[in-house]
Amino acid sequence: MSKEKIQDKPANSQDTKLKIAYHIKEILLALGVEINDSTTKTPERVAKFYYDELFKSLNFKEKPRIAAYENSHNYSEPLIQKNIDLITTCEHHLVPIVGRVLIAYKPKNRIIGLSKLNRIVEYFSKMPQIQERLTMQIFNYLKEILKTNDIAVIIEAQHYCIKIRGIKNKSSLTKTSAYDGDFNCSNARIELNEYNRN
């Protein structure tokens, strides 16, 4: 049974989706897109997609409650999880940011289930974002749950606003990171980045 508890969506979700659909239709019309058999349901579809998927974390008043367990095996070496899928939305252009996340922590008294690391990344991704803030939100939330400063987060991602717009650089990759505690020294940083690369 999942211990993650998230708040129910507000009762007016239907009203919100209708409002979004109305404005999406206005955008299409303003652009000169014909509303025909193929596009007639587009505003409704986009509204549902925004509300239920892409920006779904905005519906929750609280962060997901992640159950931490006692570190009964006294495991005290770094735990590193890499290649955590990241898909979020650039809040400046509303286009995807796609990449991967590495999370490392050194347990003190508390540990959490491995899939909870993916769950935390997913939660902070399902809202309009910038990569710098996303990095710090994941980092700070892990500190709060795990009650340790020995945390590192590395994100490498492609921004579709860079791929598509302006300079149209198709392969540029943006890296952000946060290190604290035992990971905040050059040896640990080098080790984590090497592990992330291989």
Ligand SMILES: [Zn+2]
């Ligand atoms: Zn952007």
